[in-house]
Amino acid sequence: MKPTAVTWVVLGLVSHDVRTGYDIKRVVDRSVRYFWAASYGQIYPELKRLEEAGWIAGGGAPHGGRERREYRITAAGRKALRDWLHGHEVRHELRDESLLRLFFADALPRAEALGLVRARRDGFARVLTALRALDDGGRDRDPPFVNLAYRWGIDYCEWEVAWCERQERRLRRKA
């Protein structure tokens, strides 16, 4: 089985006892999507591939007359997941339109260019609010590394807000 980008999110979440495709999507959207998004169009086909490979197992678990499929990770799946975890690459891809704007902002009058820095700051401040709202008093009970990834989101947004404020001040001083 040739792993793709979505393989590890799906396998990893099944290993965390997230058992249906629908649930996987829901959990992704409240957690890893900030650094690793996944859509139905990837999740459902991937569940099939993982089952064929023997990394997960399961099947029909209908809820009343409603179709439903529950999967669990197998021993082979656990091994595959651990092997991937041992990989040490740091693949990092970013697509940040606001930064691209900043790069070309010399085409704008100074005051408007500074407005872009401010808009960036405000954008991250809003995401920060959303992230903090996710924390309904239960984050400390998460496993330590799940908690670490959550922290990263918060810390990163805080850093961006502070960076924008610092740069805005610096550029104002110079002008």
Next chain:
Amino acid sequence: MKPTAVTWVVLGLVSHDVRTGYDIKRVVDRSVRYFWAASYGQIYPELKRLEEAGWIAGGGAPHGGRERREYRITAAGRKALRDWLHGHEVRHELRDESLLRLFFADALPRAEALGLVRARRDGFARVLTALRALDDGGRDRDPPFVNLAYRWGIDYCEWEVAWCERQERRLRRKA
């Protein structure tokens, strides 16, 4: 003309007097690719679309017998670029495999999980070295906002390195 993701990189760089597709690719690879990548397969078709739209103009400027096309931005192009710059969205997409690993690292013995944090740190430290090498003593002469984007790259990597070190210490204390 319906703008796509690559429209603004290409139009922006032409406005910075980067005139051929080949040069655009080269400049992208040493600058914006950290937050906005672009490949030949996008750049050349986009140059044609931009020309048809009247946002850039130019044509054959062969170098000896070698085919070559130089473009310049038009007044309409400058207007389109400024209009885009005024947009205030903060589109931000990240794909960070090392963070995904961290999220699932509870499946590993503690020492190995901490190794992932260290590997992340080292990865960013390496990028930092590469970014600093880009600075051949000439970065201060860049226009202020080009310089700002460059700074962002450096500052972000420094923050990541520091964040990893902080978290590693914190997790060691707790264990």
Next chain:
DNA sequence: TAGTGCATGTAATGCGTTACATGATTTC
């Protein structure tokens, strides 16, 4: 004169999202 760099371009492929179709169950 061989190797590297300049230069343009496209076809194949893969990745990912969006939008839709379908239908049961739970909640108000």
Next chain:
DNA sequence: GAAATCATGTAACGCATTACATGCACTA
């Protein structure tokens, strides 16, 4: 009984990369 939620799935589309084809010019 209407609306929201649970649940599975796929087809169409768009976005991006990779890899290749082509050929001239400069440099060692």
